[in-house]
Amino acid sequence: MNKIALVISAALMVATPLTSMATPDQDLKAFRKHFTDKFPKIPFSDFVNGVYAVDKASREQWEAFEEFPSYEPYIDKGKVLFDKKFANGKGFADCFPNYKKGIRQNYPYFDTAKDEIVTLEGSINKCLTDNGEEPYKLKKGKITYVGAYIAYLSRGKKFDIKVPNDLGAIKAYNRGKEHFYAKRGQLNMSCADCHYHYAGNHIRADVLSPALGHPTGFPVFRNKWSAKSASGDGMGTLHRRYGGCNKQVRAKPFKAQSDEYKALEYFETYMSNGLEVNGPSQRK
């Protein structure tokens, strides 16, 4: 990074309220405490279950769904894709040598050499393109199958996202944090309005999930997405879901894997450190 860019970004950081004051670690402690204080009866580990952690009424039906999960066939499809050799004879295992031990818990991470956030979906597609294959579409389909298989093998591992002491990393983290707290759209609401301040409240008939644990179960199979697809495939990535939430407040969604959503994912996943990987999951 050249000098001018450094000065500008440093100035931006200073101009940003909230963000420049607290370190990511201080943020994390306050964030976690907000939810554990708000929901004193819910064990920390249960925040991986999204809205079902806080909504007793729908939990039972969801548990019944989870007994015969709709996402299961897509884990199998993911395994087939994962094990299939590319035209050059290599495969995903060459890109993800530790996949059997579980790797989902380390995504997204910040690559200081490239000065960018690396997501699991980004790495899946990079593996394809590095090996001369076509990349997958970003919100649904094969990218969610391979993602589901990788998440499945990582179940039970605890999220361990790092924000290295690096200007680019801190900028990326703050960008995600700002997106989370910023009002947007014609309806002027922030992620924090719904998933931090009013988590557990009803918005119409829906209960709002706590942001703590948001990314842990992704990719997810949603009944709503399934109903919209001709084949009944309800799988979607976290960024697909982000787009839906932006639309609800009449804001223009960003593209899946845009810098904006990668930063939001980086912030939300860092906030969820210490929780277990439980993807793929079932959602209504």
Place this chain on the structure above:
Amino acid sequence: MRLSAHYIKTTASVAAIIGCLGIFAPFSANADEASDIAAGKKLAFDRKKGNCLACHQIEGGDLAGNIGPPLVAMKARFPNFDSLRAQIYDARVKNPNTIMIPFGPHAVLSNKEIELVAKFIQTL
């Protein structure tokens, strides 16, 4: 935001008088008033318009949320019609970080529509 606050202040005394009149109004409620209230109710319940039920319990509405307070006893809480209308127009004046939609400034509802919604809400 400053403009609306000013607006509230300068109209407060006028509004107080209108508010008092409002107490006696039901006895002389004419057909226009009734149809305004009905139109306001429709706008308040319409998901694409006010969608007030997303956050408030309102008598006559199903599946209401509980993010905001139930809208009951409104004449007691807002004896002044203009301050009720101002609250619906832009809730940020009272609470800058409110989750409630700035219906007026963000053009989610027109001034006329806000007037109608306020008339309906005042009957609760």
